[in-house]
Amino acid sequence: MTVSAQHKISLRWGRRRLHREEEAAPATHRWRVTPWLFLLPALVVIVVLVLLPFLNTLRLAFTDSTLLRSGEFTGWENFRRMFADERFGTALLNSTLYTVCVVPLMVALPLVLASLLAGTGRLMGLFRTTMYLPVIMSPVVVGLIWTNMLDKRGLVNELLATLKAVAEPVPFLTDRWLLLFSAMFVTVWMGLGYYMVIYLAALANIDPSLYDAAAMDGAGPVRTFLNVTVPGVRSTMGLIGVLSSVAAFRVFGEIYVLTNGTGGVGGGDITMTMLIQREGTGLQARTGYAGAISLVMFVILGGLLIAQLVLQRKQRTS
Amino acid sequence: MSRARTRRRGFSSGLVVRYLVLLLMAVLLAGPLLWQVSLSLKGAGDPLYTRPPELIPGHPTLGNFATVLERVPVPDYLLNSLIVAAMAVTGNVVGATCAGYALGKLRFRGRGVAAGICVAALLVPAETVLISQFLLVRAAGLANTLLGVVLPTIVAALNVLLMRNAFRNLPAEFEEAAIVDGANAWQRFIRVSVPQVKGVITVVAIFAFVGSWNDFLWPLIVLSDEDNYTLTIGLNRLHGTFYDDPRLIAAGTIIALIPIVTFFAILQRYFFRGLEAGGLKG
Numbered sequence: 001m002t003v004s005a006q007h008k009i010s011l012r013w014g015r016r017r018l019h020r021e022e023e024a025a026p027a028t029h030r031w032r033v034t035p036w037l038f039l040l041p042a043l044v045v046i047v048v049l050v051l052l053p054f055l056n057t058l059r060l061a062f063t064d065s066t067l068l069r070s071g072e073f074t075g076w077e078n079f080r081r082m083f084a085d086e087r088f089g090t091a092l093l094n095s096t097l098y099t100v101c102v103v104p105l106m107v108a109l110p111l112v113l114a115s116l117l118a119g120t121g122r123l124m125g126l127f128r129t130t131m132y133l134p135v136i137m138s139p140v141v142v143g144l145i146w147t148n149m150l151d152k153r154g155l156v157n158e159l160l161a162t163l164k165a166v167a168e169p170v171p172f173l174t175d176r177w178l179l180l181f182s183a184m185f186v187t188v189w190m191g192l193g194y195y196m197v198i199y200l201a202a203l204a205n206i207d208p209s210l211y212d213a214a215a216m217d218g219a220g221p222v223r224t225f226l227n228v229t230v231p232g233v234r235s236t237m238g239l240i241g242v243l244s245s246v247a248a249f250r251v252f253g254e255i256y257v258l259t260n261g262t263g264g265v266g267g268g269d270i271t272m273t274m275l276i277q278r279e280g281t282g283l284q285a286r287t288g289y290a291g292a293i294s295l296v297m298f299v300i301l302g303g304l305l306i307a308q309l310v311l312q313r314k315q316r317t318s
Numbered sequence: 319m320s321r322a323r324t325r326r327r328g329f330s331s332g333l334v335v336r337y338l339v340l341l342l343m344a345v346l347l348a349g350p351l352l353w354q355v356s357l358s359l360k361g362a363g364d365p366l367y368t369r370p371p372e373l374i375p376g377h378p379t380l381g382n383f384a385t386v387l388e389r390v391p392v393p394d395y396l397l398n399s400l401i402v403a404a405m406a407v408t409g410n411v412v413g414a415t416c417a418g419y420a421l422g423k424l425r426f427r428g429r430g431v432a433a434g435i436c437v438a439a440l441l442v443p444a445e446t447v448l449i450s451q452f453l454l455v456r457a458a459g460l461a462n463t464l465l466g467v468v469l470p471t472i473v474a475a476l477n478v479l480l481m482r483n484a485f486r487n488l489p490a491e492f493e494e495a496a497i498v499d500g501a502n503a504w505q506r507f508i509r510v511s512v513p514q515v516k517g518v519i520t521v522v523a524i525f526a527f528v529g530s531w532n533d534f535l536w537p538l539i540v541l542s543d544e545d546n547y548t549l550t551i552g553l554n555r556l557h558g559t560f561y562d563d564p565r566l567i568a569a570g571t572i573i574a575l576i577p578i579v580t581f582f583a584i585l586q587r588y589f590f591r592g593l594e595a596g597g598l599k600g
Contacts, residue, residue: 155371
């Protein structure tokens with residue numbers, strides 16, 4: 001046993017002794033005030049501005065409240081109306097499509113990039129910085145940049161025309177489905193760098209001898225990626241799956257800016273968050289109805305979370 | 319290790335493909351930004367629409383920036399955003415560090431409940447409480463104020479838990495030595511423990527700043543008066559104001575990007591360190 005280890009043990013003994021003294025202290029010492037003073041500011045903010053509003057949303061959802069009137073209990077009326085509301089159907093469809101399309105890209109693409117980037121030495125820092133730049137930008141700025149790029153006479157259309165790939169400008173920002181897919185592209189553009197950095201950290205934890213073994217077996221880059229890299233970062237993939245699916249379902253800024261706040265022609269590109277924002281704010285706000293939509297969104301996000309956790313556990317045991 | 323592997327392989331075709339893919343990605347990510355810079359510098363004499371498009375402006379000018387600053391009160395928006403960000407950083411650093419210390423280093427009855435409250439708050443998505451928060455802020459007379467903008471995120475539960483982990487991972491020896499010396503909780507906090515978690519505090523500060531600087535949905539709901547607009551809300555209206563001229567929109571986005579990109583360039587290593595710490599623990 002080394003000296004430092006002995007030292008550590010004696011210190012641990014010391015700690016245990018301290019602990020025992022504290023336990024032996026009179027009851028007034030156990031209900032100490034000091035810790036609560038340290039906690040007070042944070043707890044007040046969290047309880048008053050997050051937890052109580054959540055309970056209030058639960059209440060609102062079952063009332064016909066508006067901004068100016070606190071409303072009465074109406075049972076499941078809001079939910080009944082919601083399922084008959086065409087905009088709710090559109091919003092649910094768009095947010096779901098968004099999640100289904102964006103998440104696989106967010107899980108796979110940054111991993112491919114990170115594994116291409118790992119081990120490129122000096123250049124890695126430069127690439128990493130470039131790819132991370134969009135992450136720190138506001139969705140509003142990114143939305144404006146891509147509004148410029150995807151406009152009928154924007155760079156993308158001009159390039160396509162130069163290459164004679166299209167006869168007419170592509171209506172990226174005016175066609176319902178094209179706009180939705182453009183927004184997905186913008187979301188992926190913004191998020192790639194973020195997830196890539198997380199993957200880079202995970203890749204650094206893979207045992208290098210596994211790569212050497214694969215090389216000795218004559219495995220090519222694709223097989224090495226599938227048999228060494230992917231299993232090595234499986235738990236990180238799960239984490240990114242959860243993070244990106246929750247983020248994708250909540251999408252707001254990109255679509256808001258690309259549609260200039262309108263939600264697309266006839267509101268065809270509206271998302272769940274946009275619907276809550278529209279119903280719940282302004283002088284005409286129907287806060288009860290918006291609360292009900294918020295609650296549905298909470299249940300869906302919770303379901304997404306649980307589904308992924310169950311899926312991961314299953315993968316681990318099989 | 320990995321570098322040695324690369325060298326062994328030499329200039330194989332795989333390596334060429336790797337760099338080509340990376341280069342393509344870099345162009346795809348940096349290209350739109352470069353194009354914005356180019357657009358913002360293009361003068362009235364530069365044709366906007368040419369085939370093929372031209373990256374280098376023929377008659378570079380700073381006139382677009384002057385026009386934007388003239389017609390939109392960007393400095394006011396910047397100032398408002400800075401005030402909100404400063405409040406968010408202060409609130410999160412002070413609030414989360416104090417609370418994290420209590421949860422990570424002090425023993426007391428009710429600690430589990432307090433930690434549970436933070437975890438529960440972490441599970442509540444912002445969209446779910448948006449309307450209730452607005453009603454609350456409005457009832458408190460803080461609608462359309464900068465304080466109302468910052469209030470819901472002035473101490474984030476995530477940061478409290480990050481700080482708790484940071485304090486908990488500190489070796490106990492120092493605190494114990496200070497207890498023996500008769501230091502009270504506050505003295506131990508300030509003199510012994512806080513100096514050891516400066517790195518994590520920096521990370522909390524940076525993410526509080528960026529989060530508040532880029533926030534869009536909440537200020538959009540709270541703010542109605544143009545005088546109180548933060549930068550994101552003000553910028554959102556660029557599109558309506560300069561609909562006809564992409565050069566001006568480009569200039570506006572560049573003005574908005576300069577502070578945050580500078581901030582990022584200076585504090586880069588903390589960004590990546592924070593992501594690795596936060597991402598892996600999440």
